[in-house]
Amino acid sequence: MAAVVSMRKAYGDALVALGRANERVVCLSADVSNSDFSFMFEAAFPTRFFNVGIAEQSLVDVAAGFAYTGYIPFANTFAFLFATRALEMVRTHLCYGKANVKLMGAYAGLSDSFDGPTHHSITDLAILRSLPNMTVVVPSDPVAVAKLLPKVAEWDGPVYFRLNRNEVPVLFDESYAPEIGKAITLRQGKDVAILCCGLMVSRSLEAAERLSAEGISARVVELHTIKPLDREAVIAAAEETGALVTAEEHSVVGGLGGAVAEVTGEEHPVPVKRVGIADRFAQSGPYETLLEAYGMGVSRIVEAAQAAVQAKRGRAHA
Amino acid sequence: MHYHSEQLIRDLTVRALQFRIDVLRMVKNNQTGHIGGAFSVAEILTALYFHHLRVDPRRPDWPERDRLLFSKGHACAMLYAALAHRGFFDPDLLLTFRSFDSILQGHPDPAKTPGVEIAAGPLGHGIAIGTGMALALRMGNTKPSSQSAPSARASAAKVYVIVGDGEINAGVVWEGIMAASKFRLGNLTVILDYNGIQQTGATADVMPTEPIADKWAAFGWHVQEIHGHNVAEILDALDRADEVHARPSVIIARTVKGKGVSFMEYDHRWHGAPPNDEQFAGGVAELEREIAAWQR
Numbered sequence: 120m121a122a123v124v125s126m127r128k129a130y131g132d133a134l135v136a137l138g139r140a141n142e143r144v145v146c147l148s149a150d151v152s153n154s155d156f157s158f159m160f161e162a163a164f165p166t167r168f169f170n171v172g173i174a175e176q177s178l179v180d181v182a183a184g185f186a187y188t189g190y191i192p193f194a195n196t197f198a199f200l201f202a203t204r205a206l207e208m209v210r211t212h213l214c215y216g217k218a219n220v221k222l223m224g225a226y227a228g229l230s231d232s233f234d235g236p237t238h239h240s241i242t243d244l245a246i247l248r249s250l251p252n253m254t255v256v257v258p259s260d261p262v263a264v265a266k267l268l269p270k271v272a273e274w275d276g277p278v279y280f281r282l283n284r285n286e287v288p289v290l291f292d293e294s295y296a297p298e299i300g301k302a303i304t305l306r307q308g309k310d311v312a313i314l315c316c317g318l319m320v321s322r323s324l325e326a327a328e329r330l331s332a333e334g335i336s337a338r339v340v341e342l343h344t345i346k347p348l349d350r351e352a353v354i355a356a357a358e359e360t361g362a363l364v365t366a367e368e369h370s371v372v373g374g375l376g377g378a379v380a381e382v383t384g385e386e387h388p389v390p391v392k393r394v395g396i397a398d399r400f401a402q403s404g405p406y407e408t409l410l411e412a413y414g415m416g417v418s419r420i421v422e423a424a425q426a427a428v429q430a431k432r433g434r435a436h437a
Numbered sequence: 438m439h440y441h442s443e444q445l446i447r448d449l450t451v452r453a454l455q456f457r458i459d460v461l462r463m464v465k466n467n468q469t470g471h472i473g474g475a476f477s478v479a480e481i482l483t484a485l486y487f488h489h490l491r492v493d494p495r496r497p498d499w500p501e502r503d504r505l506l507f508s509k510g511h512a513c514a515m516l517y518a519a520l521a522h523r524g525f526f527d528p529d530l531l532l533t534f535r536s537f538d539s540i541l542q543g544h545p546d547p548a549k550t551p552g553v554e555i556a557a558g559p560l561g562h563g564i565a566i567g568t569g570m571a572l573a574l575r576m577g578n579t580k581p582s583s584q585s586a587p588s589a590r591a592s593a594a595k596v597y598v599i600v601g602d603g604e605i606n607a608g609v610v611w612e613g614i615m616a617a618s619k620f621r622l623g624n625l626t627v628i629l630d631y632n633g634i635q636q637t638g639a640t641a642d643v644m645p646t647e648p649i650a651d652k653w654a655a656f657g658w659h660v661q662e663i664h665g666h667n668v669a670e671i672l673d674a675l676d677r678a679d680e681v682h683a684r685p686s687v688i689i690a691r692t693v694k695g696k697g698v699s700f701m702e703y704d705h706r707w708h709g710a711p712p713n714d715e716q717f718a719g720g721v722a723e724l725e726r727e728i729a730a731w732q733r
Binding site: 142143145166167169171172174176177180181182183184185186187188189190192207208211212215216217 | 558574578609
């Protein structure tokens, strides 16, 4: 088992490094900085950190004001609040008005597990990727956070950066070189391709290992950018394996699974099995328990891959 | 405080009347747009763009410009008239208002119209965005899309936000009011176009907001109340607001919805309705008589 490292600590470290490298970076907070670890930026650069109180709509609008004045504001709060409470601000000023604001969505997916469904964020990818001009990025480990955050800062336009609360397995080393909008093939395979993001990347790799023992060769492709989606990589995976699985810590409605199904449906229809939480709310409990109970365990990816392969073969014999 | 000559006050007042005629034409032309709230803000916009603001129409993105955030976006016909005649774009384009492929969208779009600072229409955003801008300017200017570090000193540029009285029903307005106060933004001035009427009726009935001056003062702002169609009062209030350095300022401008055309005044039905030929001709005639009276 790989070492585990806190995603939010990795985020705080990356944010401080970014602040040191770029004086135009400022940080805004809706008073949860000790949760999302943006307090580390506040400690390093107190004059470039602004707490607007528990006021997420104002958080996004104030950030837009900074962006329109030439700064690169990083707005910090819980993921679900950007995607729901402050969404009109995001749509009107970041997406339509093109304010170059970076939204740091903390505690995404089920990772704020004990706080329950009010705090879980299982629809944010679907909501945010539907907005024109928005870019949606999901790092999958602490190294990815450190590598992607400077890319997010350089990216011309608003970005939603989806962060997990918890300690997660370290997957990558210094050689990991992500580019926004470009998929990364982590494991080659020919029978089925698992397209995944975030926490589900490590689980997909584990699933591929198990599948290999059963004689199924599974490709694993990390789609850390949900939008703009790397359509070529998705189409190539569909053409070359003929069976796809998507795996995300999100509702199966409209997120990564939806994005992949849209592309393959138009460009190269193949069986697509979506792993994620069904169209329902979860409940409070330990993170690992919730992930298993709501359909995001490794075994569910394995089953989905088996089903996708079977569907492909069924079609071939039909 | 500056001395404002009678000539200046007359010129600005006449301009505001002329812009009302432009707005009538714009809204009549495509039979769409908002007149009532445009007329109530005419003198405020004119005093700002034609006297008080430091802007340069040849350089709409000049980093040292004063920012005017027009938060009550539905009344943008008047904003467009003021910007066009200030030189930000050709006044001939005014009649394309709300037409397909026009630079003059139904509600303001900063990407399409030179001089427009923010998108508006969904109400309530201006004060919070202005708070962000005022904070950023205080930290030091930086050019958009440049990679250079901000300048080490605070910008002299100021931020002005025009909001409507119906607009302040929205919660985010008060989030912005609190934040601007917390950060003691002396470089932020809000002008409240208090015309007393919103889409379906009187603001006092739809959502009572009085005593608005006391409320705003309780939030830590410097508060002035003026007659919002009196150009001399507007200019004096803007000067006074400039002298407040350690907290944000609000100018509560008591105005009349539909001001300038008798049958449109105080009538919420003119919030978003276009005039027919007869109403248009009658409105223009009234405004022209008023202009002639000022020019005598």
